Amino acid sequence: MATTEFSRRQLLKAAALAAAGAAPAAGALPAAAATPRWQNWSGSQSANPRWQLHPESLAELREALAVAPTPIRPVGAGHSFSPLCPTAGTLVDIGALRGLVSYNEERLRARVRAGTPIRDLGPMFNEIGQALPNQGDVDPQTVAGACGTSTHGTGRTLGSFSSLVTAAQLLTPQGDMLEISENENAEWLPAVACNLGVLGLLTEIELQNREPYRLEEVLGTAPLRETLANFAALSRDARHFEVFIFPYSDTLLTKTLRETTERPTPEPEFSVPDSEIFAALTRLGHGVAPLDGPLQKALTALYPSSRRVGDSWRIFPSDREQTRFNEMEYELPFARGIECLAELLTAIRKADLNLMFPLEVRSVAADTAWISPFYRQDSLSISVHQWVGADHRPLFALAEPILRRHGGRPHWGKMHTLRAADFAALYPRWEDFSRLRRELDPAGRMLSPPLREMLV
Numbered sequence: 001m002a003t004t005e006f007s008r009r010q011l012l013k014a015a016a017l018a019a020a021g022a023a024p025a026a027g028a029l030p031a032a033a034a035t036p037r038w039q040n041w042s043g044s045q046s047a048n049p050r051w052q053l054h055p056e057s058l059a060e061l062r063e064a065l066a067v068a069p070t071p072i073r074p075v076g077a078g079h080s081f082s083p084l085c086p087t088a089g090t091l092v093d094i095g096a097l098r099g100l101v102s103y104n105e106e107r108l109r110a111r112v113r114a115g116t117p118i119r120d121l122g123p124m125f126n127e128i129g130q131a132l133p134n135q136g137d138v139d140p141q142t143v144a145g146a147c148g149t150s151t152h153g154t155g156r157t158l159g160s161f162s163s164l165v166t167a168a169q170l171l172t173p174q175g176d177m178l179e180i181s182e183n184e185n186a187e188w189l190p191a192v193a194c195n196l197g198v199l200g201l202l203t204e205i206e207l208q209n210r211e212p213y214r215l216e217e218v219l220g221t222a223p224l225r226e227t228l229a230n231f232a233a234l235s236r237d238a239r240h241f242e243v244f245i246f247p248y249s250d251t252l253l254t255k256t257l258r259e260t261t262e263r264p265t266p267e268p269e270f271s272v273p274d275s276e277i278f279a280a281l282t283r284l285g286h287g288v289a290p291l292d293g294p295l296q297k298a299l300t301a302l303y304p305s306s307r308r309v310g311d312s313w314r315i316f317p318s319d320r321e322q323t324r325f326n327e328m329e330y331e332l333p334f335a336r337g338i339e340c341l342a343e344l345l346t347a348i349r350k351a352d353l354n355l356m357f358p359l360e361v362r363s364v365a366a367d368t369a370w371i372s373p374f375y376r377q378d379s380l381s382i383s384v385h386q387w388v389g390a391d392h393r394p395l396f397a398l399a400e401p402i403l404r405r406h407g408g409r410p411h412w413g414k415m416h417t418l419r420a421a422d423f424a425a426l427y428p429r430w431e432d433f434s435r436l437r438r439e440l441d442p443a444g445r446m447l448s449p450p451l452r453e454m455l456v
């Protein structure tokens, strides 16, 4: 990712020029700032913002935002597939604002700077006798980014990151620094807990943790039909249960995590689908299209089962770097999820789409964040992925109407085609969120064209 660091001196100079009504003169900012390039993880989103900020202090952030070209868009680790971050105005990366701020031993809460990557939280929280209750598939995302889109893992009783937010510090587009917690501006907590970066810049976030724990991970295979028929029971029986479904195979992959007090085991040597072998098979399956079905069958037949035990934060994340993809994900009312999944699998087989990535199916507990896809809804989460080397549009165009017909709400960080009117129908508190957004950002300084379509 191309980055252009603005020094404090350069920012102040630009700020002074802007305040005086003048455009920054040539040389006021680094030459490369004119054409900085930003891309998200999959390369599906890119931007050439006029300003790309990497503030190192709150004061610096505040001064720069007052004069920054709009739209102003915060960015975390760039792991969202949807157009939440791109802007022609100002891209603000608060990655330098990271680390532990404070913690409460009794209530098991910890306050961190919003740019802290999730992968730093495991060891950091362990030191203070705390741990995240759950995590998603990978851990490079920032805490602000994860709360921004209700990032989640799997677990019938476990909510998304939005469900963990107990307080936050927000720099509004108008330059006010607000504390939002049980004691101050408490009514806005359900809005900041899932906020898409449109209410302002989050600078600190407090999370509800639990005591540290170990997990036993068991990876294996199981028959497709029976496993889906028993999905509700299987996901009730284990703390975390999820399946990966290669659509042209009748065998699926299972991942089950249970809490344990056993000693940690050594790491297994082989893991699918993140390995180099999977990367090579993906290329083969796309290079010679009729091979994707047989390859999926072979992969699931030969998949080695494995077991390991370790600290929760070591067990949760997988490595997804080898074979990049684009993704669509919808959160279905739990009771309707399996029926929807069956219809989707039938449709993919019928369309005979060239595809090497599995569907991922998880469960997520309801939360109360106003625009969280899990708002007051225990959910079954269905993700479809397409390799970055292939056109994702045929698969996503096939999947989305089915996912919507069964009452699904899209993951904010993944691809979808929904607009403001669609969301207004999906979220009972949509208007409350919109009213607060207008109050905090009356001039729409944080709205890029795609966000305008989604929110206004």
Ligand SMILES: Cc1cc2nc3c(=O)[nH]c(=O)nc-3n(C[C@H](O)[C@H](O)[C@H](O)COP(=O)(O)OP(=O)(O)OC[C@H]3O[C@@H](n4cnc5c(N)ncnc54)[C@H](O)[C@@H]3O)c2cc1C
Pocket: 041, 042, 073, 074, 075, 076, 077, 078, 079, 080, 081, 084, 085, 094, 114, 115, 135, 136, 137, 138, 140, 141, 142, 143, 144, 145, 146, 147, 148, 149, 150, 151, 152, 153, 195, 196, 197, 198, 200, 201, 202, 203, 320, 411, 412, 413, 414
């Ligand atoms: C390989 C991969 C695996 C993934 N696995 C999962 C998974 O298991 N579960 C899941 O739910 N999702 C998953 N995702 C999606 C990802 O977790 C979300 O899109 C998440 O929001 C990305 O976090 P980020 O730090 O990259 O934020 P970005 O994508 O950079 O930004 C996300 C949102 O947060 C806002 N934001 C960022 N910083 C701030 C700030 N300081 N203040 C206010 N707003 C801010 C942005 O404006 C944007 O709206 C995955 C994505 C990838 C690429």
